[in-house]
Each structure stands twice: as C-alpha cells, then as structure tokens.
Amino acid sequence: MDTDSLNPELEALKLQALGCVKCDLSKSRTQVVFGEGYPYADILFIGEGPGYYEDVKGRPFVGRAGQLLDKILSACGFSRSENVYIANILKCRPPGNRDPLPGERELCMPYLMQQIELINPKIIILLGAVALKALIDPEAKITKVRGSWLEWKGRQVMPVYHPAALLRNQALKRDAWEDYKKVVYKYRELVDPDHHSAHV
Ligand code: SF4
Numbered sequence: 001m002d003t004d005s006l007n008p009e010l011e012a013l014k015l016q017a018l019g020c021v022k023c024d025l026s027k028s029r030t031q032v033v034f035g036e037g038y039p040y041a042d043i044l045f046i047g048e049g050p051g052y053y054e055d056v057k058g059r060p061f062v063g064r065a066g067q068l069l070d071k072i073l074s075a076c077g078f079s080r081s082e083n084v085y086i087a088n089i090l091k092c093r094p095p096g097n098r099d100p101l102p103g104e105r106e107l108c109m110p111y112l113m114q115q116i117e118l119i120n121p122k123i124i125i126l127l128g129a130v131a132l133k134a135l136i137d138p139e140a141k142i143t144k145v146r147g148s149w150l151e152w153k154g155r156q157v158m159p160v161y162h163p164a165a166l167l168r169n170q171a172l173k174r175d176a177w178e179d180y181k182k183v184v185y186k187y188r189e190l191v192d193p194d195h196h197s198a199h200v
Contacts, residue, residue: 003081007039010118013111017091022107025092031058032092035115037085042191043078043183044121045069046112047162048130049090051097060086065163069127072163072176076184077197083187085119087112089134105134116155122190124155125183128162147179149186156186 004011014034020026033050036059045061053063061069070080078084090100090108100108116124126132129142135157136150142159150157160179161172184200 003037004034004039007118010039010115013114013118017111020091020111023092023104025090025094025104028095029092030055033058033060033088034091034111035060035085035087037080038082039085039119041083041085041119042121043084043123043125043187044116044119045084045086045125045127046131046135047086047088047127049088049100050093052093055093060088061163064167068163068167072180075197075199076180077195077200078187083191085115085121087115089131099130100134109134116153122155123183123186124152124157126157126159128160128165132159147175147182149182156190158183158186 004014017034018032020032029050033054047061050060051063051065054060054066060066069086073079073084080086089105089112091111092108094100094104124135126135132140132142132145136152136159140159142161146159146161148158150159158179161176166173166176181200184195184197188195
C-alpha cells in the first residue's frame with residue numbers, strides 16, 4: 001500500500017528518508033521504514049522503530065505485534081488505508097532490536113516531526129515507552145500515564161502499551177482495550193460522530 005503520493009510533500013519527505021545516511025543505522029538496515037497509512041489521517045500511531053520483519057518488508061508493524069495492532073484497529077473500526085497513519089520514532093532498525101541510542105533518535109526525529117506537520121492528525125497514539133519518552137517527557141512512565149489524554153502542540157495525545165508488551169503479558173490486554181475505547185470516543189468527538197465500531 002503506498003498512498004503517500006496523495007500528499008506530495010509527505011511523498012517528498014519519504015523519498016528523502018529512503019536515501020538517508022545521517023546515522024550508522026543506515027549501514028545495517030535492509031530498508032528504511034518511513035511509515036504508512038492514509039496521508040491525511042486524523043489518527044497517527046507512533047511506535048519505536050522497525051524490527052526484523054519491518055526491516056525486511058519496509059513497512060511498519062508487520063510482525064506479530066503489528067498483526068495484533070491491526071486486530072485492535074479493526075475492532076475500533078479503523079484501518080491503515082482509511083483513517084490511520086503509522087510511523088516510528090526511528091526509521092531504520094537498530095541491530096538486534098536494541099533501544100535507539102540518543103544520537104540516533106536526535107538525528108531521526110526531524111522526519112517524524114515533519115510527518116506530524118504534513119499529516120496533521122488531530123489524535124496521536126504513542127505505542128509504548130520509547131515513543132512516550134521521545135515525544136513527551138524522558139522521565140514519563142508508561143504504566144503511570146497510559147490511557148490518559150495529554151495535550152501536545154494543539155493535538156490530543158494518548159500513550160498506550162506497545163502491542164509487543166500485550167503479547168508478552170496478556171494481563172495488560174484488558175487495560176489496553178479500555179484505552180482504545182477512549183480513542184474511539186475521542187475520534188467520534190473530534191472527527192466523526194457517526195464513526196462505526198462493532199465493539200465500541
Ligand atoms: S535511523 Fe533515521 S537518521 Fe538514521 S539513517 Fe535511518 S532515517 Fe536516517
């Protein structure tokens with residue numbers, strides 16, 4: 001799926017990122033994972049960075065965690081093609097899926113900041129601690145703030161558990177679903193009062 005061409009400035013940014021060699025991850029990556037979804041989406045999901053499958057396929061969230069995310073999106077009545085865009089803090093896979101180094105994050109974040117400006121989402125969902133710390137507060141704890149709405153640059157932002165955490169610990173799923181229900185309510189409030197979800 002490549003709908004970025006519907007947003008020419010986003011497409012230009014993607015082309016720039018695909019050739020990026022600003023940090024050493026460019027030497028070990030297979031592909032840059034820029035992000036995907038509806039290029040003017042009202043909801044932007046932000047994860048940490050590409051893992052093994054994302055690096056191979058060049059698409060975000062396509063491994064087991066991504067499949068779970070797609071199931072959650074579907075239960076909420078959302079899809080990557082219609083109302084959601086998915087991006088990461090880091091566009092290239094860190095070797096062995098280690099956490100991004102501060103220098104890598106600093107060099108890569110301008111891409112994400114431009115994506116936010118160009119997509120212009122009303123709602124941002126931060127998937128996990130790395131996204132939360134990078135965007136909002138390095139001291140923030142995901143267990144404390146998940147499920148809360150924060151205001152950031154005029155946008156409504158909610159941190160939630162990373163889908164990989166839900167796979168590791170099934171007990172988190174109940175709280176996570178409560179968080180996603182709030183996302184559907186917020187979408188109805190800010191974007192589409194008639195938004196349909198079979199489960200919310
Ligand atoms: S991680 Fe970001 S800054 Fe580093 S090479 Fe990839 S796109 Fe460029």
